Amino acid sequence: MIKQAAAFLRERDNFDILTHDFPDGDTLGSGFALCIALQSIGKKARVITTGVPKDFIFLQEGIVPMSFDTQTVVSVDVADEKLLGKNREAYAGKIDLCIDHHRTNVIQAPLRLVDAEAAANCEILYYLLPELGAELTRGVRNNLYTGIATDTGCFRYTNTTAKTLRTAAALVELGCDTAYINKVMFETKTKKRMALEREILDTMEYCCGDRCAIIAATLDIQNRVGVCDGELEGLASIPRQIEGVEIGITMREKEPGVFKVSVRTDETRVNAATFCSQFGGGGHAAAAGCTVKGTLEQAKAQLEKAAGEALWTA
């Protein structure tokens, strides 16, 4: 499939490369790496995003802005056209080549390079780009490393395979700015984010004999700290990190009396999706979500009751 995709890319020109909405390191790293590579072999290419977050701007270095009539559409790290955000309408049904690593990929493109064994989409690109005849420049390598490192929590998540580590080793060997990338991606928090964590930790409550922990980002806290939606990401991992906690619950007030709830469990004992289905939600065995209404205390009481029942039957 890699050779077929490479042949297709070599044949065609005027590429629009689509990334998913709420872009992360892997979709942007894939998009920019492919764009740099295509431009380096004389093709016209550009990356279509819904915005590039500040921390990822450096990854665009070396890309030449180009205007052209689109001939070829490639999606990277996009599992479903729904995830294209504001670009969905313009590109629906027009994807020629879909490069992805999500097992759940449902894009009906004529050519699909989908490898669910790859920890990151950038892992696939590391093997595809040389087949294009493109050199793995420092810019390309930085993009690929960023995608692989961010999608694996810097090689910490269970999706990390021996191949992932070997791919990263090869990139590091060729040279990339890992010190800078790791610092920005994994060791930097905004002042607001730090203030948010401080407020959130103040809301931590334990129940069910400390086997369940709940935190709540109320509108009051969100307004006081002045965070936007994006800055609320990643909170869900906090309560589950605590030793002995089997159900970690993160409540995020969306509007007064409406809480978006993220549930994280050690999937072996409590199934997060089953837990959330009681509240009309769903998800995966270890990570799921739902919406609960009521005052903070009412919503919390419902969740605590469900946690007690789940742990009782576990």
Add this chain to the structure above:
Amino acid sequence: MIKQAAAFLRERDNFDILTHDFPDGDTLGSGFALCIALQSIGKKARVITTGVPKDFIFLQEGIVPMSFDTQTVVSVDVADEKLLGKNREAYAGKIDLCIDHHRTNVIQAPLRLVDAEAAANCEILYYLLPELGAELTRGVRNNLYTGIATDTGCFRYTNTTAKTLRTAAALVELGCDTAYINKVMFETKTKKRMALEREILDTMEYCCGDRCAIIAATLDIQNRVGVCDGELEGLASIPRQIEGVEIGITMREKEPGVFKVSVRTDETRVNAATFCSQFGGGGHAAAAGCTVKGTLEQAKAQLEKAAGEALWTA
């Protein structure tokens, strides 16, 4: 040197393997891996520690407790005999083989296998153990992976090289319990630790136009949370993580009016060792320490003044 060390280990028997005080994943991983390997080739061996923290107990699995008269002493990940803690007196001057990766190693052993390019001491053992004729059993692999992962912050720190990643890839390929190890080492916090972080974040103060951030673990906080010394580790990285902060200062009250201060800087602009030398301390360019006396406010005022001067001249 590896072949020479292996030949020495094959010749000798009755091994005491020394680890450093306040043991971490790399010294214990090295010690247990070497012990399992030596026992597997029919040698008598035991690991001498100053205690095994709870999270590392699983690494001892498969080691057979043995009594014997010591014939050979091997130190692992120990840069200086001073670091042997309570075992120093019994073993001073008696180390036959020193296996280490610290550039600053000063142990005068007849045989030294010191490789400062290795990110972790376990990286050296990965290449040494097969030379012994020992099989890399799952127990050995788990120890080596733990040492490498913990000493590199799960491949995030700048000591991580292509060789480090390749070594980890080889271990993962052979099979090790990375999901369990990464969870315990990088994603689990005790309830007390979480409570401590919450209290500590409440003390966060910014100065010098937000280019310096200070946190303080006062005795009051330590007593309230009920933490012991070990649980205070790792706090020093918190203030430096904040975007824009060039000097991160962590104060830890040791006794009333005496503060142990950890300073972390982006070494390129402010040298942490120079900063601390004003207070009679020292260390590295990016991480240094000193002791400051006075009330919390007095001590903080001195540090803030020094931070202002350092940033002014930077």
